[in-house]
Amino acid sequence: MHEPVSEKKAIAKPATILKNMVPWNERFAYSLSDFACNLSFQMVGTYLMIFYTDTFGISAAAVGTLFLVARIVDAFDGPFWGIMIDHTHTKWGKSRPYWLWFSIPFAVFCVLVFTTPNLSLTGKLVWAYVTYIGVDVLYSAVNIPITSILPSLTSNPQERVTLSTIRQFMGTAGAAIITGITLGMVAFFGGGSTTSAHGWFIWALIVGIVVVIIFGIVFKNTKERVQTKSSRQSIPIKESLKALRRNWPWAIIIFINFIYWLGMQTRSQVTVYFFKYNMHNAGLASFVLSLQFVSLIAVVLTPLTSKLIGKRNTMLLGMVMAIAGQLLLSVGATHLSVPMIIFATIVGYLGTGYVSGLIAVMLADAVDYGEWKNGVRAEGIVTSFSSFSAKLGMGIGGVITGWILSITHYVANQNQSAAALHGIELNYIWVPLLGFGLSAIALLFYHVDGIEKKMQSDLAAKHAKENADD
Known part of the structure; x- marks a missing residue:
C-alpha cells in the first residue's frame, strides 16, 4: 500500500506527469456528454415544477413533498x-459502457415524466413519483461516468481543466438552449399554449431522441487511456471507501456541490413564476434563462484564470460574483427594473460559469488525493458522491421551493397575493444567495x-512502478 504523505511536509518539486493529451475530436465528444445531460435534466430541473402545478394539476405542497421523498429514495x-x-x-x-447501456432508458423516463395520463389525483401522484424517481436514478447512471471517466482520460492536471472547461462550455450551451426555447417549443406543439400537455409530451419526445443519439456519439469517440493496477481490477467496497478517509478536499467539494446546487435549483425552478407573476411578463423568462450563454465567457477563461490564480481562487471568484448577482437581483426586484435584473443575471451567470466546470476537476483531484493519501484509487465511489450531493441539493431546493x-x-394561474409574491422572490433571490455564501466560506478551507x-x-512514480511490475 502507498505510504501516506504528510501535507505539511509536501514540498512542490518538478513533477513527472504523463502528458496523456487528449485529441480534439475526443475532447469534443467528451463535452457532448454534458450537453446531452443538460438538454434533458435542465428541462426537468427548470420546468417540471411549473409543469406539475400548472399543467398536470398537482399542488405546490404535494410537489415539494414529492421532491423530498424522491431524494430520500434516491439518496x-x-x-x-x-x-x-x-x-x-x-x-x-469502466465508465464508458454506462452511456451505451443506460442512455435509452434515461431518455424514455425523461419523456414519461412530462406525460399526463388521465388519472385521479392519487394516480397522478403515483405516476409522478415513479417517473420522477426513475429519471433521477437513470440520470446518475449516465451522469456519474462523465466525472468518473475524467481521471482515466488524462493524468495531466491542466489537461483536466481543459477537458472540464470544454465540457462545461457545451453543458452550459445545452442548458441555455433548452431553457431558452422550451416554452416556445411547447407553445408551438401545443397550439399556442405553454401549459399544453400535448406540447410538453411532443417536445420531451424530441429532446429524448436527440439525447440518445448524442450519447451514442460520446460512447464511440472516448477512450479510457490512464490505466493503473487498481483500475484494472475490481475493488472491494470496504477497500474503495478507504479512498475517502481523511480526504478533506473531497469532503469540501461535496459540501459545495450540495449547497451550490440547492441554491441554483430554487432559482431556476421559480424563474418562470417570478416573471409570470412578479414581473407580469412570462415571455421574459425564456430570454433571462437563455442568458446562461454569457457564462461561456467565464468558462472559456477558466483554464487561464486557474493557471494564474489557482483552481480554488478561481472558483472563489465565481462564488463572489454569484453573490453580487443575487444582491443586484434584489435591487431589480424591489424596483421592478428589467434592465437591472438583466444586468444582475449576467453578473451571476459569469460567476457560475467559473464554478460549475471546476467542480468536476476538483473531484478528479480528490481521486488522486485519495490514492496519494490512502493508497486506494476508486474513481467510481469518489466521484459518485458528486451526483448524490448535487441531486440531494436540488431535491432539498425543490422541497424548499x-x-x-x-x-x-x-x-x-391566478393573480398572487403579496405573501405569495414574496415567497417567489425568496426562492429566486435569497435562498440561492445563502447557498453561494456558504460555498464561498467552505472554499477558504480548500x-x-x-x-x-x-x-x-x-503518483506518476507509483503508477510507473506498478505498470513495470505487472
Missing part, C-alpha cells in the same frame, strides 16, 4: 452507481493547489 443511487463503476471491467473500460410557495398560499505538483509527481 443511495449515486454511491450505488459509483460502486458498480469500480466493479465494471469491459473491453470499453414547494413548501415556501405552499406556506405563502400560491395558487396556480488547500490542494499548494500540494498538487508533489502529489502528481508521487
